[in-house]
Amino acid sequence: MTRTAVPDRTQFAVDTSPFAPGVSLVEASAGTGKTFNIAMSVIRLLLEKDAHGEPVVKDIGNILVVTFTVAATDELVERIRGLLRWAYDVSHGRPTNAPYNTQQLLLRLFDGREEYAQQRLARALAELDTLAVFTIHGFCKRILDEFALESGTAFGATLLEDEEALLLNALQDWWRTRFYADGALAGYAVQRSWQPDTFLSDYRLWARFPDVRVDPTPAFDEARQQAQVAIEAFAAVWDERAFRSLVADMEWTQKSPFHDPAQFDELMSRAAEAQAGRLGAAEVVGRALCVESLQDVVAKRSNAQKAKRDQIAEWPVAQAASRLGATLETMQQAVRVDCLGHVRAWLVEEKRRRNQMGFDDLLESLSTVLAAQGADGLLATAIRSQFHAALIDEFQDTDIHQFRIFDTAFAGRPLFLIGDPKQAIYAFRGADVHAYLAAVERASPQFTLGENYRSTPAMVEAVNAVFSQRLQPFVEDAIGFHGATAARNEGPPAILSGTQSLHWLFVGPEERRGKWTVTSQGTARQLIFAACVRHMAQQIRDGWEPRHMAVLVRTAAEGQAMAELLRAHDIPAVVSGMGNILQSAEMLELQLVLEAVASPRHEARVRAAMATHLWGSGAPEVQQMSQAGCEAEWDAVVASLTALRDTWVSHGFLQMTQELLAQRTVAERVLAFRDGDRRLTNLRHAVELLHHATVDESLNSEGILRWISQQRAERPREADISELRLETDADAVQILTIHKSKGLQFDLVYCPTLFRGRPTDTTQPLLVHEGGQVVFDHGSANRTAREQQAEVERLAEDCRLAYVALTRARFRTYVGWGAVGNTNSKVSGAWFSALAYLLSDQPGLDQQPTSDRPAAVAEWFRSDCTRYEAALQALVRRYPSHMALEMIDTLEPPVRLHAGTAPQAPHFAARLLPDTVPVRTRFDTFAVTSFTGLTAGAHAFTVAAPRDVDDVGVNTTQSVQALPRSDFRRFPAGRRAGTLLHTLFEHSRFDDTPALLRDRVAGELLREQIIADRIDDRVEAVAQMMHAVFTTPLPSWSFTLAQLSTDRARHEWEFLLPFADAESAFTRQAIALAFETHGGPDGVRYAAMLRQLGGARLHGFLTGFVDLVCEHDGKWYVIDWKSNQLGADPAAYGETSLQAVMDSSHYTLQYHLYLVALHRYLRTRLPHYDIDVHLGGAAYAFLRGFAPGASVSGHGWFTHRPPRALIEALSAVMDRRGRRESA
Template sequence: ELARLRQRHPEASLRPERQASRPVAELALDDWRRLLDAARAAWRDGGRERVRDLVRDRKRVAGKYFRTNSVDGWLDLLGDALERGEPLIVWSIEDGQRDKVERFRASFVEGQAKPGVDLPRIDLLDAMDELLAEEERLESELEGVSIGLARRFADEALDQERDLLRESGRATHDGIVDELYRALQGEGGEALAEALRGEFGAALIDEFQDTDARQYGIFQRVFAGARPAPPLLLIGDPKQAIYSFRGADVFAYLKAKRDAGEAVCSLAVNRRSGPMLVGALNRLYAQADTPFGPEIDYERVEAADDKRDLFGRAAPDGGSVAPGAALELVFVERDNPRSPAPAEARVAARVAAHVAELLARGRLENEPIEPKEVAVLCRTNRQVSAVFEALAARGIGASVRGPQSVAGSEEAAELECVLAALAEPGRAAFVRAALSTRLLGLDAAGLLALDQDEAGWTRWVEAFANAGRRWTECGVLAGAGALFDRTGVRRRLLAGFGGDRAAANLDHLLELCHEAERRERLAPAALLRWLGELRAGLLEEPAEDHRLRLDRESGAVQVGTVHGAKGLEYDVVYVPWAWQPSGGPRADRWWIYHDPGEERRAVLDLGGPERETVQPLAAAEREQEDARLLYVALTRARQRCSVFCAPVGGPFARLLVGEPQRLENALAGLAADSGGAIEVVRDWPGDVAPAAARGHASDTADWRAREPGRPAAVGERTSSFSGLVHGAPEAADPRDLDSASSEDEPLPAESERIPLAELPGGARTGTALHEVFERLDLDAADPESVRSVLDRSLERHGLGGLGEALRSSLGRAVLDALDAPLAGDGGPRLRDLPAPARASELEFWLAARPAAGIEPATLAEVFESHGDPRRVRSYAAHARGLGFARLRGFLRGFVDLVFEHEGRWYVLDYKSNRLGERFSDYAPERLWNEMCARHYVLQYHLYALALHRLLRLRLPGYDYATHFGGAYYLFLRGMAPDRPGHGVYFDCPPAGLMEALDAAVGREGA
């Protein structure tokens, strides 16, 4: 991140300038070690007990910061940190608990004393006061070290990049600009400027609002530095300066405007939009004195004479068409009182509803609006994805927009990265960079794993080397194709969001590379330089060859980011997230801001205590760019723009009122004075008929894929329980997902209702609860630790909207499951299982290699011949109905919990299935139907077989009858300590069945 900032802003000064006076290794830790020893001694001398008794004494110490049921856990954290003795001890504690431990110091405890109470001196609290004060001093010194290292890195990264490019004979656009700027400022600069003036008698630069200080410095030196000065025309709209993240600097444009003095002209005619929309935007921006900051004005414009208002809306019966407002302001209700911002998925769904209604009733010149005439412009790529999926859910085709040239696509950058590794596979940095691309798909964990896997790394290097040799011998298509075919690049791209576009771009780029290679007879190194120059825009090639090719969704609604839509126009535009502000600079480690005391020169702030004084400057710059981004979005429309507004302090609210609480009233006033050009919508439109997808989905409505008459032959493969149950040749995830519900039998009226009756079912709930039990320390869980883990899991799996009452019930249910006996006659509890005797999420690969393969009938015969006649034998009919293809290879899976208790080993699985709303639905005798219907009987027998094989290999003297305990399935909704056995299914398969299953699956190990 720091390297990118420095690369984009090489002219920025670095602040603060202070650097560490010595390396980290030389920091004085003697005082810290002495104070740590003192704190340890006080702890061991009964300090814990004395502190515990004091802070829990409500007659002497207030309980606000020392909750009685939490103090012991916090003291445990402190004791562990003191014993570890890692500098600094507060850094060795989890972030969320660090402030709790820091409360155990004399100065803090004294601040919590009840009025009139003198607290006793406790050695541990005094020692912690001194130790933590010393750690704060060391933290300050370490911050200086960090800033010094960041400053050194920022400087050296820029120099090293220049050296590497020079050594490899390559250049980038930014590098060329930087070299030219420095040459013009250095010795011989005037001669160079004179030569350039002789070559170019005038200069006209469009889109100059996206310039930077170096580019302006170049043209100022060449053209403004001569007398008489050659013509220099700088054309730009500072209201559309939205590319600061790429290094663009609107303050450079504003300096150029000041330098021009009186020679400034403005365009007063809008040649894109209809008169009503132009008037609506004039009315909107008249609300604010300085909507874009103090140096950029909004000047009223008029529509061109040849523009007309074309938008209308048909009556519900499809009859007469009435003119429609040009600017629609949709007031978005908040999701909950604690968060004014509506949820992303909800906004996307409502946008899709609006688009559906528009396609059903909207008209342009009395003709139905086509999907390709509509665009949805978002702030982020994640929002683009959400809208794309919401439109698809309504049968409305959507196309994700990218850059206009394939050379500017993400795939172009990634292909260059991969080809660089093919050209030089011996350079580890090139290979790692290629592996991290979306094309090859390794994430940070995968790259880190290669550090410890020499054989795996060697295989990758050999793959790149082999593909590189094929490139040299047969051309780039053969070389890149060999690597891409081997690694499944096309399958990976098509499986992801926007995969059609990515695959089309990759094919297009490879074709361009092949044509250049053939036309100019380029060797690999030369072709790589050509691709770099293509991406930098340095080639004089036919632009038409590089335009993005249409993907299969070319006639669909256009969905993209505001940044990607700059320069484009559409008949109808939706701006769903106009209310959303950018993330403030406070959360960033490094900032770029412009110092008003130095003519708005760019500054790269590296941190330190002084940054609080410049934080408002950086925040104001981001707010101003938000306002410019909103302007760009609103002005993409020709006829109609629909803007979603929410009571959030983002760009739209700041434009109108400054205070989000007054937004709704401001919208009403704006519409009332607009003469019908602006309308405010509060109620959401209802669902519309499938005709909303007209012109796209209906084109293929009559086509249907032919279904195969028999399954295709398969070789060795890997499957899972989910793959067997759903008939899939390879399950995407070998973990099974819990079901939302099952059919209920009539309930006895007197049965007590379960606490989780209102908890939604489905895969997300099941995954979240599985994660809770996986992450909990089962034998030490308390209400606070359960709630902490639970909240994080709910947020992570999209269930953060659950109310407090349901969260509390969930927390109690988790504790109930831990305390409930696993058998009706008592038996162990989850809480009784110590950590050394259990393993969570135990992965297994079960060899399944009988000569003829495994089929549903194979499993059915095992259960029919060897199962318990009362229950398991009846499952055979269910097993026979499975639809998976013949399997030979491996079965992969994860057992939720494997544990040992009193010399026997067990498998255990958590289930969140909804079997009903009363405890009677979870009685032991009621669970069998669910076990059969969901094929859990097969699942636990496979788990048992995996554990049986493992114990046979690892446990000396293993005997199934002696050492294997059985399988537990816990239906968590129905468990309670006072209802032993409820929600618990248990079975121990007979030895004969297990031996038969082992033989049927194949005995080639586990």
């Protein structure tokens, strides 16, 4: 099939494609390894030489990488870091865990220049902290800050991340300026229910893209004057008696206002008010008495009546009313234009006065300066002197400013634009795919990435089939479709039933009164949601983990509905980034309780607070408080609220809310709900948000209550701080919007609502592309054509959304589709959807003008409800090995996952507690806990415990302050230092040279602002310590970490182990018994210390992170880094002292649990596993003991290999099921 007129592009090969100066394009389809290719391009640029044999880029810090989000920048940095490390190893011929294909690609990049590559890569690794990976706004801010002189911008401008409050102030200023001095206009605004923020959505739409042209643009003063002239002209010809006489001589239809005396009298009153100069009444009269309206309600029963109808055009009053309506419409447009201009000017001036810049200002300022100065100007030259090449990711989400910036700043330098217009779905954020398409015309050469590394061949072919139905699958000719090919020939796992990759869940028409018609959207959603849950339940029973499944929806409401349905059937689900905490039920309840705390003697407020789940009294208790004899109970509530108010005043908001949550046992009560995780997360988020508001804006109790009311009344913000947070990281089905899913992948994907379609709202201003410009149309002469164009652009973006949704899955996607909607509806229905366009088998559709296709598709399906199934059946019959069709016409309830059928996995164990267990007991005994939770006698109700980071340690016997700064024992102590040291060990190789270690240490210490420059003595102290750790033999085993193979070592090894169950809880006493019985004299001594901890009986899961798991000579070891500050005395790091520290800090228990986890892991992975043969032991590196002269034995190692019987006994304690422990 011939595709659209898109230029042919060659496949991008990072090792052979030209990296020439100028603009190059890489169009990367979904799943084609875009991030890998960007990271590999950084290595290519480091090794590339120009025609004169000079490096294209001097250092890694001279490469600019720009992407869309902060999260994406972090991912890119990690990918680049990893590839650089692999490249460095490959250049030295060292073994590496890099895939074979990657190693071969690196060798091709070296092209026999290994020695040159070694030098360049070593320097790049040492200077990796200089790598410039930014978001577009971060890059602009950096340039404007560093080159303020060259750019002519103000020094020290601050970034305004949320302009919402400023925008509302600007609207209020415009309102005061325009309406306070014009009483008639103010009355008109009241009559139309205008308020300062009425035009807020108009402003946001207009400001979405830069350089938007408004059409029409009437001047306010002139339009206002013309409206006054029109009113006076109408007043001059208006005569009620004469008009009634005219009307009486005519025959009118039933819908005319002259048929009903009351309506007629009301209209005459409005005409009299218009004659008196009231604008609101004049608008009513202009609509009702204009020539067109009057002619429309004339009864045309005879030729005489038709003649009278034609004579209406000659009526002076109708002519005057027509002019009145037209001028008032123009005045409304003038008011909107006036608002847009005033608000923009006010914002510019106010931000200039405050020396602030918003995100859009960063782009506009840099673009404007570069355009004015040109490619040879001061600023562009300065940028090129710092950055010698640029890689711009996600460029389909660009705008005209962004391309202008990079095109000018990198003139004559390698500039790679990487993107995929098929995934341009962020127009609501200002991303303009048409700006991308314009930039593409400037790019040469142009490449493509077409090999899909994400999905199976069947999944790739299924997606290709859907988008090959149309000659222009993305509606507009400029975006074509070339089917991807699967890079790997793999099939789905055996546990996935069936072979087809694309499953259609079809809802057919329903019979009403003997006639087939479409199914309502509510019914269809219910049917498809239930089918999705049914499939998920079966897949979980087959062995799939819920975390590998995702549900992609269009709206937050759809996501919440699906989450509730999944939870109702015992399938764990989390909702990602949908909704706003300010609009949540938890924020409302918190507001009610805070109002009562602020006014504890306000009876209505107190009763409202008591009725919330947060307070927990319930309706019966609140009602009982009204009865006689309950005064004491009421006084107790008031006293409690008064005490909380006093705490708020004296100790602040956060202290008060902590007391409130503790006194009312809120966490326990909230977690008892099925969606307790969600509720508790929202509540904590709400408290945090209000705490920041009280601190940042110095708000008292009344101030914070006003703040909540104002924020809830405003339009929901898009800022991250108010977006709902993920309630848990548990093994759960992920529910997210299609927009949020971009860039992610899942094994199984459900798209239950892709059948939804909603056309453009033509009653509102439109934003359309026309002749290379963006036009804001709010009533122009070209309105009809632009409405068609707006519908084309709407459908095109819906097709791109469908592409994103259908390309997320590795193995299978389920899609909802069917004859769905309301036959009489003009605002929604499956016939408006992207699937309707993609699946339509309407003859000649591809040959129709682009502007006609959306309406043609809608009419095709609306006119015959059997066409939905026919079109889909035809597609499935053509691709029977890739697609399956499931007809859904009845609501089959999904099978509930009960304890007897659910697999033994954490997500079900956490939810399937016996109903007879009291709520408090559930949450006091069932836990996902860690070593810290066990030893502290407490456990958190979190799913993943934090990584273990050392505490400060023990009392010192000799002050470390007397030591020189070059002695590592004096290095700062505490959690921050511990985390930094763990990070350094995690990202270092054990065979690193001292020079490499110094460079890496200096970079981390600078980043953490512990040192001010690289020559600080502490750099050498840390590097020297690390080198000693790597090269000092481990006692008892006589090998060093430097001897370890990198592919046999794993940093931050995470484990999750089930321990006991509800019937045989796991206790510290049971652990102590195992140490007493099998641990020898040392075990008996430590058991006594364990018994002193006491603590509750636990069942659930044990989680943790081992700093290092490694293998040497066939034995496996666990290794942990400890930065505890034990003092300056060398004896503190001797064997006897370290044994005491291990016991007192319960590190002894820690490493035994680590070894149990490793033991249980190895016995499922190693053939013929035997503890004596394969389990080596545990080693703890007390890092301060590796400073020169810090240890009497020359090192800070503590090593131990527990007896086999003790490891097996501890494992058995955790394995117990169904019987009580006797200890």
